[in-house]
Amino acid sequence: MERILNWRKGLFDSNYQVFENAYLKFSINFSSLKNSAIATxxxxxxxxxxxxxxxxETKIFNSNHEVLATIKYDWLAFKAKIxxxxxxxxxxxxxxxWLSRWSLNNHTDKQIIYNSSSSTGLIHSNIDDDILIFVGLFIREYYTRIIYAMVLIVIFMSFMRNVF
Incomplete structure (x- = not known):
């Protein structure tokens, strides 16, 4: 059973909304300065x-404060393991x-493929698991923030080199 979901986020914010058949399925609201989020x-x-x-690493907690999963990142390869x-x-x-297509899979029977175009995108999934779907979006945002930080550091360093 393949599911196709649509997602969107604001241009300058990190809050995602995921829709299925034009109905809101869930949302993810990110903290401004920390790599933390609340998924509803x-x-x-x-x-x-x-x-x-x-x-x-990122830990995923349910409303009873139980750890459901842990995400471990490999910064050099831009990969993660859940x-x-x-x-x-x-x-x-x-x-x-171009970092506009990414996937999440267990290499046996479960796979989710994400596509993006600026602030919108599609999700193709063969499973019905909202946690996995929002984890894939969370990791994408995590790496997007790292890339933006690296670009800002390079710009700042080149500016400082020109000042002195």
Whole structure:
């Protein structure tokens, strides 16, 4: 059963809304300065909280403060691994050099493919799992913020070099 979902976010904010058949399925609201978010679905509310710089990871909590999964990032390869409490593992990675297509899969029977175009996109999924779907969007935003920070640092360094 393939599901096709639409997502959108504001041009200058990091809040995502995901729609299925023109109905709001869930939303993700990001913290402004931290890589943390709150996902609101029809099944519940989830907190995604990131910690660490040298070995970063994000924990996904349900409304009872139980850890459902952990996301571990590989900054150099722009990849991530999602490890659920039940032992199920998923790999997340970009699929093209423009960073507009990425996927999340367990390499057996579950796969989600994401496409983006500026502030909108499509999600093709063969499973009905909102947590996996919003995790894929969260990781994309995580890496997008890192890329923006790196660009700002390069601009700042070139500006400072010209000043002195």
């Amino acid at each position: 679905t029809q099944q519940g509310i989830y907190l995604l909280r990131s910690d660490g710089y040298s070995n970063p 490890i659920f409490a039940n032992g199920e593992n998923f790999d997340w990675s970009f699929q093209n050099s």
